[in-house]
Amino acid sequence: MALHNRVSAAELKVRLAAETFRRVTVSFYQYAKIEDPNAFRDELYQRLYALEVFGRIYVAHEGINAQISIPEHNYDAFRDTLYSYSFLNGIRLNIAVDDDGKSFWVLKIKVREKIVADGIEDPAFDMAVKGKYLDAKSFNELTDDPDTIVVDMRNHYEFEVGHFENAIEVPSDTFRDQLPMAVDMLKDQKDKNIVMYCTGGIRCEKASAYMLHNGFRNVFHLEGGIIEYTNKAKAQGLPLKFRGKNFVFDDRLGERITDEVIAQCHQCGKPCDTHTNCKNDGCHLLFIQCDECAAKYAGTCSDECHTVVQMSPEEQEQLRKGVEKGTMFFNKSKQRLRPRLGDR
Structure with a gap:
C-alpha cells in the first residue's frame, strides 16, 4: 500500500x-x-x-x-x-x-527533527529532569497559594480567547522564543512555585524541564494540559479555573470550556472568540471575526481582501503569482501581522 x-x-x-x-x-x-x-x-x-x-x-x-x-x-x-x-x-x-x-x-x-520545536541546543539539557505533574485537583489547590505563579506556554492567539485565572502570558509568537523569555521574566522568582500549562501538555512538560535546567527549584506542569484538566474537573465536580475557549489546531479552531467570552472581534471590537482564516486564498490570515463582520467582509480580514474575493478566480490566481507568504495570524498585542510558525 x-x-x-x-x-x-x-x-x-x-x-x-x-x-x-x-x-x-x-x-x-x-x-x-x-x-x-x-x-x-x-x-x-x-x-x-x-x-x-x-x-x-x-x-x-x-x-x-x-x-x-x-x-x-x-x-x-x-x-x-x-x-x-x-x-x-x-x-x-x-x-x-x-x-x-x-x-x-x-x-x-x-x-521531524523534534516533536515540538524548541531551539534548545545545549547538550546537557535532559527531558528526563522535568517538573512535577499536577492533576486538576492539585492544580486548583496549588494555584490558590499566593506564592504560586501560573505561566501560559501557548502563543498569543491561543491565550487571547481563553486562559487560566491570573495566568501570565509569555508574549512571544513561537515556543522557541518563549522558553528563554520565560526564564528572563521569572529570574527573580526562582523560589516561587512555577506552574506551567499548555493545550495538551507537550509544551509545558518541556518548558518545565527547561526551567529546572535554568536553576528554578519548584516547577510544576499541568498533566494533560487544558484538555485533561477540563475533563477531570468536570468529572470530579471541581471549580473550573479556566476562562473562555481553548484554541485547538484542527478545523474546529477552538473548544468551548466556559460560556465567558474574553476576546474581541479584530475588526469591530465586539465581544467574540471565533477564530477563522481569511477567505482570500492569497492571505489566509488567522483572526477573530464576529458574525456581522463575517457578513460585511465576506469572511475576509480587510477591505483589500474583500475586494480580492470579488474578483474572478482567474484574476485572483494572477494576483497570487510570485507572492511568497507563510501562514499568518493577527497579533493584537503588537498591532501587526506576524508569520505563524505552527508551534503545537
Missing part, C-alpha cells in the same frame, strides 16, 4: 461528511527515545490507516505528538495498537472537550 494519501482534499471531505458513524477526537504525546523514526512512522501509518484514523502525527527521535480522530467503533482497537508499543503502553489519551468528530479528514504522519 502507499504510505501517504493520494486522494484530493475535496473528495476526502465529501467522504467524511458521508460517514454514518461517530468519530472521537483525541490528542496524545510521549517523550521517548525512538531509534528509527522513519521505520516507526511507516509501521504506524499502516496500522492506523487500517483503522480509518485521520489526523496529524509527528514522530522524532525524542518521541511522538498526535492530534487525531478515530471511528468510535475502532477506538478500542486503536488504543490496543498504541499500547502494543512499550513506550506507549498506558499512555494518557486526551479526549476533546467540545467535539463534532469532523476535526480531520486525512491521516498524515511526518518525521
Whole structure:
C-alpha cells in the first residue's frame, strides 16, 4: 500500500461528511527515545490507516505528538495498537472537550527533527529532569497559594480567547522564543512555585524541564494540559479555573470550556472568540471575526481582501503569482501581522 494519501482534499471531505458513524477526537504525546523514526512512522501509518484514523502525527527521535480522530467503533482497537508499543503502553489519551468528530479528514504522519520545536541546543539539557505533574485537583489547590505563579506556554492567539485565572502570558509568537523569555521574566522568582500549562501538555512538560535546567527549584506542569484538566474537573465536580475557549489546531479552531467570552472581534471590537482564516486564498490570515463582520467582509480580514474575493478566480490566481507568504495570524498585542510558525 502507499504510505501517504493520494486522494484530493475535496473528495476526502465529501467522504467524511458521508460517514454514518461517530468519530472521537483525541490528542496524545510521549517523550521517548525512538531509534528509527522513519521505520516507526511507516509501521504506524499502516496500522492506523487500517483503522480509518485521520489526523496529524509527528514522530522524532525524542518521541511522538498526535492530534487525531478515530471511528468510535475502532477506538478500542486503536488504543490496543498504541499500547502494543512499550513506550506507549498506558499512555494518557486526551479526549476533546467540545467535539463534532469532523476535526480531520486525512491521516498524515511526518518525521521531524523534534516533536515540538524548541531551539534548545545545549547538550546537557535532559527531558528526563522535568517538573512535577499536577492533576486538576492539585492544580486548583496549588494555584490558590499566593506564592504560586501560573505561566501560559501557548502563543498569543491561543491565550487571547481563553486562559487560566491570573495566568501570565509569555508574549512571544513561537515556543522557541518563549522558553528563554520565560526564564528572563521569572529570574527573580526562582523560589516561587512555577506552574506551567499548555493545550495538551507537550509544551509545558518541556518548558518545565527547561526551567529546572535554568536553576528554578519548584516547577510544576499541568498533566494533560487544558484538555485533561477540563475533563477531570468536570468529572470530579471541581471549580473550573479556566476562562473562555481553548484554541485547538484542527478545523474546529477552538473548544468551548466556559460560556465567558474574553476576546474581541479584530475588526469591530465586539465581544467574540471565533477564530477563522481569511477567505482570500492569497492571505489566509488567522483572526477573530464576529458574525456581522463575517457578513460585511465576506469572511475576509480587510477591505483589500474583500475586494480580492470579488474578483474572478482567474484574476485572483494572477494576483497570487510570485507572492511568497507563510501562514499568518493577527497579533493584537503588537498591532501587526506576524508569520505563524505552527508551534503545537
